[in-house]
Amino acid sequence: MRIVVKLGTSTLTHESGRINIRRIEALCKILSDIKNAGHELVLVSSGAIGLGVGKLNLKEKPEDMPTKQAAAAIGQCELMYLYDKKFLEYNHIVAQILLTGADFENETSSSNIKNTINRLLELNVMPVINENDSIVTDEISVGDNDTLAAIVAKQADADLLIVLSDIDGLYTANPREDPDADIIDVVFSITPEIYELAGTKGTKLGTGGMVTKIKAAEIAMEAGIDMIIANGKHPENLYRILDGEKVGTKFRGKK
Numbered sequence: 462m463r464i465v466v467k468l469g470t471s472t473l474t475h476e477s478g479r480i481n482i483r484r485i486e487a488l489c490k491i492l493s494d495i496k497n498a499g500h501e502l503v504l505v506s507s508g509a510i511g512l513g514v515g516k517l518n519l520k521e522k523p524e525d526m527p528t529k530q531a532a533a534a535i536g537q538c539e540l541m542y543l544y545d546k547k548f549l550e551y552n553h554i555v556a557q558i559l560l561t562g563a564d565f566e567n568e569t570s571s572s573n574i575k576n577t578i579n580r581l582l583e584l585n586v587m588p589v590i591n592e593n594d595s596i597v598t599d600e601i602s603v604g605d606n607d608t609l610a611a612i613v614a615k616q617a618d619a620d621l622l623i624v625l626s627d628i629d630g631l632y633t634a635n636p637r638e639d640p641d642a643d644i645i646d647v648v649f650s651i652t653p654e655i656y657e658l659a660g661t662k663g664t665k666l667g668t669g670g671m672v673t674k675i676k677a678a679e680i681a682m683e684a685g686i687d688m689i690i691a692n693g694k695h696p697e698n699l700y701r702i703l704d705g706e707k708v709g710t711k712f713r714g715k716k
């Protein structure tokens with residue numbers, strides 16, 4: 462299978478923005494094993510701004526564009542250093558691709574993105590993709606990595622998109638407020654009710670929330686790709702998904 466895995470900032474860092482070493486080590490080990498089992502993997506990884514905030518010891522995510530862009534430049538470097546080091550332990554090579562929304566609108570760059578991803582996968586290399594936060598402004602950005610991951614999954618003709626987040630999946634009500642909230646196993650189509658369930662809140666260091674994940678699901682489903690939202694706190698969820706267990710919420714792609 463060709464699988465796109467999206468890792469959110471809250472999965473990769475502590476609230477301070479410092480790296481969650483235990484989590485990253487577990488994720489890299491399991492992702493390497495999944496590659497060893499013969500699957501093709503593309504990572505869409507957030508965490509650049511979060512890691513930059515941590516490295517600079519800033520108290521919170523900056524509001525102003527220049528500091529945000531500086532934090533992204535610093536954090537992206539650390540992020541790739543970590544992936545390079547960790548995946549190399551298991552003999553896997555990573556490659557960085559930084560994109561903006563404008564790149565997908567331009568026919569030439571869009572087909573170059575596709576060709577590069579395909580070639581890297583043929584070479585048994587794992588592309589690690591993020592938005593090029595250091596140069597984007599609102600007008601040309603994708604804006605959040607959930608959407609970016611769905612666009613990448615579509616471009617790469619993926620069979621599955623797994624979004625690892627700090628929540629178990631989509632609930633029938635806000636699980637942080639309602640103890641009776643139940644997880645929804647499968648979503649067959651995105652309706653206004655589904656958007657209503659998504660609420661609005663994201664995390665402190667990341668960008669998305671459930672709404673951006675639903676938007677991503679819409680793009681993936683339309684392209685015929687299944688998308689699963691699962692909790693990144695438990696990296697072994699990745700094994701469980703591939704073993705066919707019911708994990709998180711599955712958005713069934715149009716077949």
Ligand code: GLU
Nearest residue numbers: 507508509510605606668
């Ligand atoms: N591109 C951002 C980063 O790496 C994350 C965007 C998001 O959280 O969706 O920090």
